[in-house]
Amino acid sequence: MSIGIIGLPNVGKSTLFKALTKKEIDISNYPFCTIEPNTGIVSVPDERLKKLADFFHSKKTIPAVIKFVDIAGLVKGANKGEGLGNQFLSHIREVDAIVHIVRVFEKSEIVHTEKTIDPLRDIKIINTELILKDMETIEKRISDLNKEIKSNRKEAIAEKEIFEKIREELDDGKLIIQYLKENAEKLDEKALSIINQIQFLTAKPIIYLLNSKGEELPKDLLAEIEKQNFSYLTMDAKENLEISELSQEEKKELGIKETNLNDLIKKSYQILNLITFFTTGEDETRAWTIKKDSKAPQAGGAIHSDFEEKFIKAEVIQWDKLLEANGFQNALAKGLIRFEGKDYIVQDGDVIVIKHGQ
Numbered sequence: 001m002s003i004g005i006i007g008l009p010n011v012g013k014s015t016l017f018k019a020l021t022k023k024e025i026d027i028s029n030y031p032f033c034t035i036e037p038n039t040g041i042v043s044v045p046d047e048r049l050k051k052l053a054d055f056f057h058s059k060k061t062i063p064a065v066i067k068f069v070d071i072a073g074l075v076k077g078a079n080k081g082e083g084l085g086n087q088f089l090s091h092i093r094e095v096d097a098i099v100h101i102v103r104v105f106e107k108s109e110i111v112h113t114e115k116t117i118d119p120l121r122d123i124k125i126i127n128t129e130l131i132l133k134d135m136e137t138i139e140k141r142i143s144d145l146n147k148e149i150k151s152n153r154k155e156a157i158a159e160k161e162i163f164e165k166i167r168e169e170l171d172d173g174k175l176i177i178q179y180l181k182e183n184a185e186k187l188d189e190k191a192l193s194i195i196n197q198i199q200f201l202t203a204k205p206i207i208y209l210l211n212s213k214g215e216e217l218p219k220d221l222l223a224e225i226e227k228q229n230f231s232y233l234t235m236d237a238k239e240n241l242e243i244s245e246l247s248q249e250e251k252k253e254l255g256i257k258e259t260n261l262n263d264l265i266k267k268s269y270q271i272l273n274l275i276t277f278f279t280t281g282e283d284e285t286r287a288w289t290i291k292k293d294s295k296a297p298q299a300g301g302a303i304h305s306d307f308e309e310k311f312i313k314a315e316v317i318q319w320d321k322l323l324e325a326n327g328f329q330n331a332l333a334k335g336l337i338r339f340e341g342k343d344y345i346v347q348d349g350d351v352i353v354i355k356h357g358q
């Protein structure tokens, strides 16, 4: 699962990326890695994991992770290949969600490509590029569907209608994700699967990150946030980077507890529609990530592909119940451990033992 950091030049993308990836990982056994210069793995802070690991005296603690990608190169006209244009857009296509940074901080010596500070305008510039690219994709799809209609593929007629509706919305400057949210009840599974076949850029969940030193947020921006029900966070990227470069001792001395980078990581996890389940014991306590509404065999599959195919049952208990009961044996004796079959929908915070065949 990965999150792309996007925004106009000089808004703080690389600053945020560095802050995220330099963040000292408080769980010692997880090797932080930067896969490529612009791609990094970040551990997801989770109190529950630590409590389980402490209780079981686990030798290893392994957090859930998400990947962040610093996607540079977006300027006006990117959809026509300006700047790094198409390359930039193909990077966005590969991520599962977007952190869209906008500049709220003043500071005149840092060049703003649009000269003035106007976050809402900047958001619209970027979103327009994404919309134009999706329009191009949709035109192509509609023209293909026209051919299919001619050659008598009946389903193509309904599919074309779906895409024409989306084209209208894009024409109005709406992102597909907004359209999907507003029409969640009207769109059936079939329509959704037709839309999801195409990796639309504007169908990805977005967090707007307002990079600010605490400047007042412009009224038009606040109004838009309210109207569109944006998911957003205010953060000082530069300060977060400076803090992430301090050691634990230095932080203690200065009385700095946590940066709001953790909020961003947690929020990212939420918009990806993920949940965490745990495996725990003396050897290792580990947080695993799966899509919300996954069933027990898929949880097994996250651990090992064999566990999905040869799944028999899952022993399940919520993490806090396990701790309250003082461990597996007592929990079992008290009847708190449930035996769930292949249709069980895994819940966030479940501790799971998968039983599988050979």
Ligand SMILES: Nc1nc2c(ncn2[C@@H]2O[C@H](COP(=O)(O)OP(=O)(O)O)[C@@H](O)[C@H]2O)c(=O)[nH]1
Pocket (backbone or CB within 6 Å): 007, 008, 009, 010, 011, 012, 013, 014, 015, 016, 105, 107, 110, 211, 212, 213, 235, 236, 237, 238, 239
């Ligand atoms: N004052 C201030 N400067 C910032 C902040 N974030 C980034 N900058 C500065 O703005 C410049 C561009 O930042 P950078 O992260 O490279 O922008 P990018 O082009 O979006 O990757 C750098 O000189 C940063 O130090 C911030 O929150 N406050």
Ligand SMILES: [Mg+2]
Pocket (backbone or CB within 6 Å): 013, 014, 015, 072
């Ligand atoms: Mg950069």
